[in-house]
Amino acid sequence: MDIYLKQAVLHVIDRSFGDPIYSQVRLDLENINTREYLTNKIKKITSAQTKTGVIREDSVIGGLIKQLNTDFENTSSDIVRKWYEVYSQSEDAPSADIFIVTFEKDAQLYMAFLKINYHQQFTHMVGDEDGKVFNDLMIHQSILSGKTQKADEAFSVNVDNLAFELIEKKYNFSGEKIDYLSSKVIDSEPIASLEDSVKTVKKVAEKVGKKYELPKFEVTNQVKDAISTTIDNDGLIDTEAVAATVFKDNHVAQTEFHDQIVEKVSATRIPVSNDIQTIAKKKYGKQKLKLSNGIEMSIPLEVYQDPNLIEFINNPDGTISVSIKNVEEVISRL
Incomplete structure (x- = not known):
């Protein structure tokens, strides 16, 4: 499966900060590390756990996806904003980074929504105190998963016909665990994986x-x-x-x-x-x-x-x- 990335942007959803931080600048896809990271995450959307379906053209999310190719930066923010209106109501949904990516596969234009949850990881820190070098241990609260791992939640959509592939997780909403991504964000009943x-x-x-x-x-x-x-x-x-x-x-x-x-x-x-x-x-x-x-x-x-x-x-x-x-x-x- 050959994937050709066209545009990508990263939006930060750190729930401890409050509102999302929407980027107004695209990611540099000339950077090989960025390109490999996103390409691998997109490829891993397709799996035995993937649900499939078609988004309604008259839905809010369907309309936004159709606009991506003409106004990528603003529309990507609107897609995440639509998602966050739902996600923010969950009691236990974690902080994450969201990548919105457009890419070509088999001469067709697609959009990918990649949600990567934060993980805690330890690293070292080198400092200087009173002229003495010291090494210390510190924890990072917002580490993303590696390129070989799949996104925590994601969907890819054919921009032309709005056919989608989806991987999702259940989170608590008013005490009930639900598949919010399909039922409340893309608002489409998927075919079981x-x-x-x-x-x-x-x-x-x-x-x-x-x-x-x-x-x-x-x-x-x-x-x-x-x-x-x-x-x-x-x-x-x-x-x-x-x-x-x-x-x-x-x-x-x-x-x-x-x-x-x-x-x-x-x-x-x-x-x-x-x-x-x-x-x-x-x-x-x-x-x-x-x-x-x-x-x-x-x-x-x-x-x-x-x-x-x-x-x-x-x-x-x-x-x-x-x-x-x-x-x-x-x-x-x-």
């Missing part, structure tokens, strides 16, 4: 499987297998295909699974964006198993699906044996 969708499908399958006395580990592994296959083939999670894989010829169980899925996610085909499909292949392309005797295994999906390479055997005493077959070489690694 890949991770949340998979958890929901897995939970429903395990519940139905338990009713029909199917081994939990088999249900879990078959769910993961089916999800990986449907994402790879169709670019979405097809819960009907999941039901057919997990419950095979048990049409009653498939119907129960279908009804419970519709009740929880109101759809049987859950879309997965192109960028997140790539992440899904890496995340769900292996079966990771932990056995009760302490053995842990990470098995590529194509191996897991081949009975000539691995087999799970249900023993008469209720235990399970794992048979690994046709191995030409065993490599020991420290």
Whole structure:
């Protein structure tokens, strides 16, 4: 994913100071450290935890995003101001820095809103007292996370069609923890993240499987297998295909699974964006198993699906044996 930064600005939200400090000058994107920091943070918006959706064009935030390319400095401040009207009402939301960035990806213009919470870190201080050099320990209250870490909260938006990707955290508002960023700032109901969708499908399958006395580990592994296959083939999670894989010829169980899925996610085909499909292949392309005797295994999906390479055997005493077959070489690694 190639990203070309165009404009960026940093606004300071130190809640101990009161009102935000809005910058009137853009960041220097010729500075390689600044460029790498922002580029890496933007790339990490796309993950298995990312929610997706489309911002309404008639919304306040949608209108502001459309203005960014013509009046970047003032509009970026207005976006943060709109966000802070909500954020400041939280009892426990921390101080942070906000980066507003415009960038190009695949010849399309995007905006990124990156919120980086402050962290405490210690460092040294060299001083002079009565002609004597001294070294002391001091604490910084407003250290930002490193470039290899993702933003604490963020969203990126295609400026043309207002399609967004979002990572958010819950904070307390009048004693209730809510996803304020989607519900009150961009005011759009997002599609659940890949991770949340998979958890929901897995939970429903395990519940139905338990009713029909199917081994939990088999249900879990078959769910993961089916999800990986449907994402790879169709670019979405097809819960009907999941039901057919997990419950095979048990049409009653498939119907129960279908009804419970519709009740929880109101759809049987859950879309997965192109960028997140790539992440899904890496995340769900292996079966990771932990056995009760302490053995842990990470098995590529194509191996897991081949009975000539691995087999799970249900023993008469209720235990399970794992048979690994046709191995030409065993490599020991420290």
